[in-house]
Amino acid sequence: MQYRGYTALWSHLSRAALTGTSPVVTLSQYVGAARRDYKAHRKGRLTPGHRIAAVAGQWSIYDDPPLYERVFADRDYEQDVDFLFQAFKRHAQVSGHSNNLEVFLELGCGPARHCIEAARQGAKRAIGVDNRQAMLRHAEKLAGDAGVQTELLQGSIGSVADNFGLGAQAHLAFFPFGTIAHALTENDALAWLRDASACLAPGGLIVLQMEHPGGIFDGAMFEGEQWEIDEEEGAERLLVTYGVETDDVNPVTQVHTRTVEVSRRGRKDWEVLGSSTVEQRVFTVPEIELMAKLIELDIVHFHGSLDMEVDNLFHEDAHEMVVIMRKPLS
Ligand SMILES: C[S@@+](CC[C@H](N)C(=O)[O-])C[C@H]1O[C@@H](n2cnc3c(N)ncnc32)[C@H](O)[C@@H]1O
Numbered sequence: 001m002q003y004r005g006y007t008a009l010w011s012h013l014s015r016a017a018l019t020g021t022s023p024v025v026t027l028s029q030y031v032g033a034a035r036r037d038y039k040a041h042r043k044g045r046l047t048p049g050h051r052i053a054a055v056a057g058q059w060s061i062y063d064d065p066p067l068y069e070r071v072f073a074d075r076d077y078e079q080d081v082d083f084l085f086q087a088f089k090r091h092a093q094v095s096g097h098s099n100n101l102e103v104f105l106e107l108g109c110g111p112a113r114h115c116i117e118a119a120r121q122g123a124k125r126a127i128g129v130d131n132r133q134a135m136l137r138h139a140e141k142l143a144g145d146a147g148v149q150t151e152l153l154q155g156s157i158g159s160v161a162d163n164f165g166l167g168a169q170a171h172l173a174f175f176p177f178g179t180i181a182h183a184l185t186e187n188d189a190l191a192w193l194r195d196a197s198a199c200l201a202p203g204g205l206i207v208l209q210m211e212h213p214g215g216i217f218d219g220a221m222f223e224g225e226q227w228e229i230d231e232e233e234g235a236e237r238l239l240v241t242y243g244v245e246t247d248d249v250n251p252v253t254q255v256h257t258r259t260v261e262v263s264r265r266g267r268k269d270w271e272v273l274g275s276s277t278v279e280q281r282v283f284t285v286p287e288i289e290l291m292a293k294l295i296e297l298d299i300v301h302f303h304g305s306l307d308m309e310v311d312n313l314f315h316e317d318a319h320e321m322v323v324i325m326r327k328p329l330s
Contacts, residue, residue, distance in 0.1 A: 058276070059274035059275060059276050060274075060276055060278075061260055061262065061274065061276070062110070062132050062134070062135060063132065063134050064134070064274070065110070065111050065134055065135050065137075065138035065139075066138070067262060067273070067274075068110065068111070068135075069111055069138075070229055070232075070235065070238065071229070071238070071240050071262060072177075073229070075113070077113045077114055077116075077117045078117055078121075079306065079307070080114060080117070080176075080306045081114055081117040081118050081121055082121070083303075083306040083307060083308060084101065084104070084114075084118070084172060084174060084207060084306070085100075085101050085118075085121060085122075086308055087172075087205065087207060087301075087308075087324055088100075088101040088171060088172050088205060089101075091205060091300045091301065091324055091326060092171060092172070092203055092204060092205050092326065093202075093203030093326065093329060094171050094201045094202070094203040094204050095202070095203060095329070097171070100122065101118070101122075101123055101171050101172050102123060102124045102125065102171055103123065103124065103125045103127070103169055103170045103171045103172075103201075104118035104119075104123040104125065104126045104127065104170070104171065104172055104174070105127045105128075105129070105160075105166070105170040105172065105173040105174065105196075105199055106118075106126075106127070106128045106129070106173075106174050106176060107129050107157045107160065107173060107174065107175050107179065107192070107196060108129070108130060108157060108175060108176060108177075108179030108182070109128030109129060109130045109135070109136075109139060109152070109176070110130060110132075110135045110139070110176075110177075111135060111138050111139050111142055112128040112130075112135075112136075112139035112142065112143065112150060112152060113142070114128075114174060114176055115127070115128040115139070115143070115150045115152075116139075116142055116143050116146050116148055116150060119143075119146075119148035119149060119150055120146065120148055125151065125169075126148070126149070126150045126151070127150070127151040127152075127153065127164075127166070127170070128150060128151070128152045128153065129153045129154075129155050129157065129160050129164075130152075130153075130154065131154065131155065131156050131157075132154075133154060136152045136153075136154055139152050140152055157179075157183075157192045157195060157196075158188070158191045158192055158195050159195060160195050160196075160199055161195055161198035161199045162198075166198075166199045167198055167199065168198070168199070168200065168201050168202070169199060169200075169201060170199045170200050170201065170204055171200075171201060171204045171205070172200075172204060172205045172206075172207060173196040173197075173199055173200055173204070173205070173206050173207070174206075174207045174209070175192075175196070175206070175207070175208045175209065175210075176209050177209055178209065178210055178211060178280065179209075180192065180208050180210055180281075180283070181210065181211070181280035181281050181282070181283075182279075182280065182281075183281060184253070184255055184279055184281045185253075185281070186287075186291070188281075189281070189283070189291060190291055190294060190295060193206065193291060193292075193295055193297070193325075194295050197295060197297060197327050200327045201327075202327055202328065202329045202330065203326065203327060203328075203329050204326070204327050205300075205324055205325065205326055205327075206297065206323075206324075206325040206326075206327070207322065207323070207324050207325075208288070208321075208322065208323040208325075209306060209320060209321075209322050210283065210320065210321045210322075210323070211282070211320060211321065212304065212313065212318060212319060212320050212321050213283070213284050213285055213313070213321060214313070214318075216282050216284065221256070221282065222243065222245075222247060222249050222256060223243065223245060224241070224242065224243030224244045224245055224247060224258075224259070225241075225242050225243060226239065226240065226241050226242070227239075227240050227242075228240075231265070236264040236265055237264065237265040238262055238263065238264055238265075238273075239262070239263045239264075239265075239270050240261070240262055241259060241260070241261040241262075241263075242258070242260060243258045243259060243260075244259045247259055247277075249282075253281075254281060254282045254283075255279050255280070255281055255282070256279070256280050256281075256282055257277050257278070257279050257280075258277065258278050258279075258280055259275070259276075259277055260275070260276050260277070260278050261274070261275040261276075262274055262275075285302070285313075285321075288323055292325050296328060297325040297326065297327060297328075298325065298326045298327075298328060299323065299324070299325050300324045300325065300326050301323075301324045302321060302322070302323055302324075303318075303321075303322040303324070304317060304318020304319065304320065304321070304322070305317060305318060305319060305320055305322065306320075306322055
């Protein structure tokens with residue numbers, strides 16, 4: 001077998017490892033794959049993110065923000081942020097302020113679309129934190145284009161309050177779009193929530209947007225899905241694989257190793273642009289409640305979507321889990 005490039009070969013190896021089969025890859029296949037990648041780079045066919053990834057043998061969609069945005073384009077940031085402003089009005093108890101959300105913090109901001117929208121909807125400070133430089137550069141450009149003021153900080157969730165002097169300043173700290181799943185252990189998740197809480201003014205809110213726990217118990221979360229993205233001006237048709245049936249789910253650690261792969265339409269067939277396995281921690285409701293108790297946060301509500309109407313996890317439109325927690329006043 002000829003591998004289209006190093007990432008395709010790597011993907012084959014990791015999938016074989018997960019399914020317990022023993023892959024045989026000869027030195028010439030390995031060198032051939034690397035050479036094809038190199039040729040592709042020389043022709044400028046791959047984006048810089050892919051170039052770096054292919055050289056390092058690792059690819060992450062987070063290193064290619066424009067591709068990330070195309071893959072997850074079907075989002076309504078205006079509605080998401082409107083929900084966060086409403087949740088703040090309804091549940092926050094920050095003293096000395098009208099119940100307007102004035103200081104918005106997005107942890108794992110990526111392209112910072114929520115931050116930009118929060119600034120647009122009237123937040124006086126919209127702060128985004130991410131550990132990927134590529135994401136922050138992209139976010140800066142988007143904020144510039146939108147003509148809004150944001151504070152975009154490169155750092156790791158877990159040490160934001162200390163590193164950026166944000167202690168007790170934020171009114172609402174938002175973990176968007178499954179970001180909390182990157183905290184793979186209880187200790188990590190507790191450290192992330194403690195950090196978010198340290199950033200919050202008393203009475204402020206933490207909002208977690210995560211996968212609906214129903215998918216853990218009926219297995220839907222682990223089935224995987226694929227979708228196609230139409231060709232656009234200057235951009236090829238894409239096929240996105242988000243999880244495959246053979247992905248590993250460790251029942252002890254509750255870590256789901258999800259295959260994320262993006263292919264583009266080649267002349268004859270799909271060509272893999274990048275492939276990776278991403279470890280994501282699965283959380284149940286009692287675990288969230290226990291963690292909140294441990295760090296003295298009050299759970300105020302569970303929604304089934306970033307939508308006030310979808311106000312419980314059993315609602316017919318509940319497709320995700322949105323947890324609202326509040327920092328006590330004392
Ligand atoms: C699921 S994406 C969310 C991006 C964006 N906010 C959105 O809604 O599309 C998670 C983001 O968290 C960032 N991230 C993951 N682990 C992180 C960590 N330990 N510290 C800071 N950022 C992290 C990733 O780089 C990525 O941009």
